[in-house]
Amino acid sequence: MKTLLKVESLSKHYEGRRGLVGRLTGAPHTVVRAVNDVSFSVERGEILGLIGESGCGKSTLGRAILRLHEPTAGRVMFDSKEVTALDAPALKALRRRMQIIFQDPYASLNPRRTVAQIVGLPLRLHGLASSEAEARAITARICERVGLKANQLDRYPHQFSGGQRQRIGIARALVSNPEFIVCDEPVSALDVSIQAQIIALLLELKREMGLTYLFISHDISVIGYLADRVAVMYLGEIVEMGPVEAILARPRHPYTQSLMSAVPKVEASGRRARIRLTGDLPSPLHPPAGCKFHTRCPLALDICRSTAPLRETVGEGHIAACHRLGEDISLLEDGAA
Amino acid sequence: MSAPLLDVRGLRTVFETRAGTVCAVDGVDVSVHRGECLGIVGESGSGKSVTFASVMGLVKSPGRIEAGTILLDGCDLRGLTPKQMRAVRGKDIAMTMQDALTALNPALTVGEQIAEVFDAHDYTLPRRGSARARAIRDKSAEMLGLVGIPSAESRLRQYPHEFSGGMRQRIMIAIALACRPKLLIADEPTTALDVTIQAQVLELITEIRARLGMSVVLITHDLGVVAEHCDRVMVMYAGQVIEEGPTAEVIAQPQHPYTRGLLASIPRPALRGQPIRPIEGQVPDLIGLPPQCRFYSRCPLHRDACLAPVAMRSAGPNRRVRCILSGEPVE
Numbered sequence: 001m002k003t004l005l006k007v008e009s010l011s012k013h014y015e016g017r018r019g020l021v022g023r024l025t026g027a028p029h030t031v032v033r034a035v036n037d038v039s040f041s042v043e044r045g046e047i048l049g050l051i052g053e054s055g056c057g058k059s060t061l062g063r064a065i066l067r068l069h070e071p072t073a074g075r076v077m078f079d080s081k082e083v084t085a086l087d088a089p090a091l092k093a094l095r096r097r098m099q100i101i102f103q104d105p106y107a108s109l110n111p112r113r114t115v116a117q118i119v120g121l122p123l124r125l126h127g128l129a130s131s132e133a134e135a136r137a138i139t140a141r142i143c144e145r146v147g148l149k150a151n152q153l154d155r156y157p158h159q160f161s162g163g164q165r166q167r168i169g170i171a172r173a174l175v176s177n178p179e180f181i182v183c184d185e186p187v188s189a190l191d192v193s194i195q196a197q198i199i200a201l202l203l204e205l206k207r208e209m210g211l212t213y214l215f216i217s218h219d220i221s222v223i224g225y226l227a228d229r230v231a232v233m234y235l236g237e238i239v240e241m242g243p244v245e246a247i248l249a250r251p252r253h254p255y256t257q258s259l260m261s262a263v264p265k266v267e268a269s270g271r272r273a274r275i276r277l278t279g280d281l282p283s284p285l286h287p288p289a290g291c292k293f294h295t296r297c298p299l300a301l302d303i304c305r306s307t308a309p310l311r312e313t314v315g316e317g318h319i320a321a322c323h324r325l326g327e328d329i330s331l332l333e334d335g336a337a
Numbered sequence: 338m339s340a341p342l343l344d345v346r347g348l349r350t351v352f353e354t355r356a357g358t359v360c361a362v363d364g365v366d367v368s369v370h371r372g373e374c375l376g377i378v379g380e381s382g383s384g385k386s387v388t389f390a391s392v393m394g395l396v397k398s399p400g401r402i403e404a405g406t407i408l409l410d411g412c413d414l415r416g417l418t419p420k421q422m423r424a425v426r427g428k429d430i431a432m433t434m435q436d437a438l439t440a441l442n443p444a445l446t447v448g449e450q451i452a453e454v455f456d457a458h459d460y461t462l463p464r465r466g467s468a469r470a471r472a473i474r475d476k477s478a479e480m481l482g483l484v485g486i487p488s489a490e491s492r493l494r495q496y497p498h499e500f501s502g503g504m505r506q507r508i509m510i511a512i513a514l515a516c517r518p519k520l521l522i523a524d525e526p527t528t529a530l531d532v533t534i535q536a537q538v539l540e541l542i543t544e545i546r547a548r549l550g551m552s553v554v555l556i557t558h559d560l561g562v563v564a565e566h567c568d569r570v571m572v573m574y575a576g577q578v579i580e581e582g583p584t585a586e587v588i589a590q591p592q593h594p595y596t597r598g599l600l601a602s603i604p605r606p607a608l609r610g611q612p613i614r615p616i617e618g619q620v621p622d623l624i625g626l627p628p629q630c631r632f633y634s635r636c637p638l639h640r641d642a643c644l645a646p647v648a649m650r651s652a653g654p655n656r657r658v659r660c661i662l663s664g665e666p667v668e
């Protein structure tokens with residue numbers, strides 16, 4: 001397979017605004033290190049799943065790749081073009097090939113535009129249709145493909161349910177015939193039965209159009225079902241990444257293990273023993289020193305509190321960053337799996 | 338089995354809106370036994386919250402309970418005055434609200450909000466003065482400790498925004514449990530939370546239930562949560578109960594086509610490479626529903642007989658289902 005996307009040491013830091021007192025006293029800016037030194041690549045035709053808890057930086061990473069948010073440092077290569085070095089016109093041209101489906105189907109659609117206008121906008125932006133009539137025809141075809149009816153094209157977003165709005169967002173992402181799509185939690189806001197409809201649709205479209213996805217989710221069941229490889233994020237960093245089978249069968253990072261043990265499973269009726277994580281997610285404003293997971297990790301040692309662990313290869317295409325990988329401890333083995 | 342703690346029969350709650358009458362809850366029967374955990378699942382808008390807001394006497398205009406009886410420990414709650422109902426709430430039944438993140442009062446400290454419950458309901462406290470204040474403070478700190486919030490004494494003086502989402506949810510539970518109710522209704526206590534925090538909150542509820550011997554109703558849309566925490570489950574669809582039974586049985590052998598579809602819709606690693614078969618279509622509009630089976634338009638098995646009203650049917654011991662293709666008529 002051929003590498004389509006390569007992300008190298010990408011970081012995105014948000015400068016927090018200082019309050020009045022902060023400005024008067026000259027206190028330093030607060031910085032949220034939302035994404036910190038992240039590297040990975042995505043092969044053409046593959047689905048890379050990105051998983052992690054709320055606020056760990058998943059959306060920020062997805063947007064920084066498309067330069068919807070300017071990265072603070074690092075490089076993004078797309079089909080051997082350096083995205084992070086492109087000027088505005090070149091970036092605009094490339095955006096036709098790289099698209100995003102947004103997390104919130106309610107907030108991401110302009111309430112004053114009709115479905116036809118929303119979905120047709122990329123065609124106009126990129127000059128992909130020679131006439132209004134052609135734009136309309138392409139729009140109608142893609143809308144039909146994602147399951148919207150012809151008589152719905154002139155309606156406004158608020159007239160649709162959450163699942164239908166997500167279909168509008170999918171149509172908008174697909175209309176320019178892209179190769180790569182960041183799917184930012186496209187199903188998290190939806191009910192189970194509607195969630196299944198959208199997942200089935202995204203998989204069909206991927207097959208038909210030969211798409212490549214970066215699929216963001218906080219649901220390890222969804223990722224385990226559809227992804228080829230998984231990256232696990234914690235407080236802005238990738239702590240483990242590898243083929244989905246390997247990670248499901250034998251997660252190596254204690255955080256991945258806790259995440260998997262915390263997911264309630266329909267098959268396993270009755271209660272299971274779980275890995276107990278104590279404490280809440282630390283604030284990204286004041287991330288812990290050393291390994292960022294040490295404040296909640298049941299295995300933390302002194303070294304974890306002072307020194308950040310390096311990425312190590314633990315299997316074919318499987319990496320993890322933890323000081324205790326060598327000991328090969330599985331928290332899941334004592335009855336929690 | 339002894340008489341249930343909560344016994345709701347034929348509950349019907351409607352909302353008058355400009356577009357017409359929304360029949361949010363239509364003929365719902367619920368019973369909760371002593372010490373059990375009952376799970377309520379269903380899609381958004383299926384009437385889960387309104388059912389239990391009705392039990393709590395918290396349905397506000399333009400909503401109103403149109404029919405039904407609500408017995409708690411044999412006492413008819415619909416016959417109580419608002420003042421009597423306030424005494425029941427908090428003391429006998431307590432409910433944690435779906436949006437815990439906004440349900441706490443941002444202007445009051447956490448300690449003040451817990452103290453309010455003791456002040457209103459706890460008759461074992463000293464009558465007045467500093468002894469009463471100290472007793473309330475001790476009890477409040479004890480509650481925060483119970484839900485796993487460390488250094489409770491100093492935490493009592495903090496405001497809700499100083500706590501994380503998971504901690505606020507636990508504070509809601511502490512407030513709900515302050516007077517050791519017989520029944521705790523937890524409305525989506527973990528939906529807004531991350532899985533690792535969700536696991537902590539659910540463990541907490543299960544642990545406290547065992548310790549205090551109370552009954553719990555757990556409202557959720559996550560069948561995994563039900564599978565792991567609830568003895569029985571009730572599935573709601575468009576304002577009606579469509580299936581009910583012991584959790585393990587309902588999951589292993591769902592009887593209603595909707596329950597089957599719901600279970601088949603859940604993506605899981607074990608199904609990799611196989612297509613998931615979603616339920617097509619959408620939930621019907623609750624205004625002016627025809628009398629037919631409410632799942633008719635989405636049901637792969639629908640037939641003409643389904644156009645008549647469908648009553649709950651018996652499908653084995655402790656199991657009920659609202660589908661003419663399963664079970665037998667009751668009575």
Ligand SMILES: Nc1ncnc2c1ncn2[C@@H]1O[C@H](COP(=O)(O)OP(=O)(O)OP(=O)(O)O)[C@@H](O)[C@H]1O
Nearest residue numbers: 014032034053054055056057058059060061218284
């Ligand atoms: N525009 C912004 N300005 C400042 N901080 C931001 C901004 N956007 C995000 N953040 C912060 O960056 C961190 C990562 O946010 P991000 O939205 O990427 O998380 P996420 O993993 O997508 O979470 P969720 O699962 O809740 O969508 C958070 O701490 C967030 O508060």
Ligand SMILES: Nc1ncnc2c1ncn2[C@@H]1O[C@H](COP(=O)(O)OP(=O)(O)OP(=O)(O)O)[C@@H](O)[C@H]1O
Nearest residue numbers: 352354359361380381382383384385386387388623
């Ligand atoms: N104040 C109101 N006015 C009009 N309709 C209402 C009102 N409150 C609730 N409803 C309607 O009653 C129905 C049931 O709502 P309810 O909140 O019980 O659903 P739910 O099953 O709890 O859903 P969710 O999973 O989204 O919490 C919905 O169709 C809703 O639109």
Ligand SMILES: [Mg+2]
Nearest residue numbers: 058059060103
């Ligand atoms: Mg996000």
Ligand SMILES: [Mg+2]
Nearest residue numbers: 385386387435
């Ligand atoms: Mg609700």
